[in-house]
Amino acid sequence: MITHLPRIARRTLFRAAVLLVMGACAPALSAKSMELRYGHMNSPNSVAGMQAQMFADKVAKYTNGEVTIKVYPSSQLGKMQEMAEATSTGVIAISHNTAGGTGSLYEPFGAFDTPYLYRDVDHLMKVTASDSPLMQEMNxxxxxxxxxxxxxxxxxxxxxxxxxxxxxxxxxxxxxxxRALPFPIYMTGVEALGAVPVPVDWSEVPTALATGQVSGQENPVNVVLSNKLYESQSHLMLTGHIMNAQVIVMNQGVWKKLTDAQRQAFEKAALEVRAEATDMVQQQEAEELAKLKELKMTVIGPDEGLELDAFKAAANKLVNERFAGKYGQIYTQIGEIK
Structure with missing residues (x-):
């Protein structure tokens, strides 16, 4: 279950390189102030990018400037896996990833991104809430x-x-x-769609599509629109195969250096951004889908003949074969959350 420790030695070179590039990427700490770095792969104008800056702004406000967070978007601090590991080793303080990506640090997190797992967004949010017993256990x-x-x-x-x-x-x-995120649960999800999954880091997706390394990819509509994937992809299929929670994580050593008041400020900011970002995504989904249609992207859903039941059946079959033994108890707990 603990997959992190054997990789520590392999992270040394990456950590050294980032330290050289950044001049010292570990958090700058002092008795009076603290500057932290938040690295992520998304564009600044995406919801993922905007919520990162929202969190930074709220932390500065609620700590009265004692803690400042500098956000590095668009994979400036490395690829997805590199930033996850950099947060683990303390090279950077904060990053975000999908739950499946977070599973690279602690394998059970991958269960949260299982295809066709949640009843609706409300179910997803209850499962991944900080006060959810399952999330507390996973944390x-x-x-x-x-x-x-x-x-x-x-x-x-x-x-x-x-x-x-x-x-x-x-x-x-x-x-x-x-293209699939380079994590097992996502590879399985793409295979369930009927395709050959090819692991490609997000930073390399435009090149992979342009060169024909892959002929397609999968993402929420916000990502498709904000990253202009409609320029290289003509069709959008509403398979809805994975309902995602984005997971924002922080190095535990840095967290321990915060005062009680600062931790309360972080928790207040976190609750507010969680609600605001979720509302933003939900409010924009229909509008963004309409915008993609205006941009001449052909959208195919059940009304256009998309056979959702066939995709769900294929996904359920693969999930049962590959993950029921590993994540069965987690799936049961998720299903019981009302």
């Missing part, structure tokens, strides 16, 4: 395994498929290479 495991704690989660969106052709059944994707 303790993450701290023990990787020295990282969850600050908050929010609804990142529901993932859909984009390609350059119409897809209505899993058979339509036979032999097609589709």
């Amino acid at each position: 303790e495991g993450l701290i023990d395994a990787a020295g990282v704690r969850v600050l908050y989660t929010y609804y990142f969106g529901t993932r859909h498929l984009t390609t350059n052709k119409a897809v209505r059944t899993p058979a339509d994707l036979s032999g097609q290479k589709i």
Whole structure:
């Protein structure tokens, strides 16, 4: 279950390189003030990028300037996995990732991104709330395994498929290479769509699409729009195969250096941003989908012949084969949350 410790030695070179580039990327601490670095892979104009800055602004406000957070978007501090590991080792203080990506630090987190797992967004938010018994249990495991704690989660969106052709059944994707996040649960999700999953870091997706390394990818509509994927992808299929929580994590050693008052300020900021970012995503989803249609992207849903039941059946079959033994108890706990 603890997958973090054997990789520490392999992180040494990455940590040294980042320290050289940043001049000292570890948090700058003093008795009076603290400057922390928050690295992520998303564009500043995406909801993911905006909520990171919202959190930084609120922390500065609620700590009366005692703690400042500088946000580094667009993979400036490394690829997704590198930033996750950098947060674990303390090279940077804060980062965010999908739950499946967080599973690279503590494997059970991958269960949260299982295809077709949640009844709706409200169910997802209850499962991933900081006071959820399951999330508290998972957070303790993450701290023990990787020295990282969850600050908050929010609804990142529901993932859909984009390609350059119409897809209505899993058979339509036979032999097609589709970009997947480089984590097991996502690879399985793409395979369940009927495609050949190809692990590609987000920073490399534009090149992978342009060169034909992959012929499609999957993401929420906000990501498709904010990153202009409509320029390289003609079709959007509303497969809704994974409902995502974005997970914002902080190095546990840095957290311990905060005063009680500062921790309360972080928790207040976290609760507010969680609610605001979730509302932002939900309010924008329909508008963004309409915008993609205006930009001449062909959108295919059940009304256009998309066979959702076929995708769900394929996903459930693979999940049961590969993850029921590993995550079965977690799935039971999630299903019991009302």
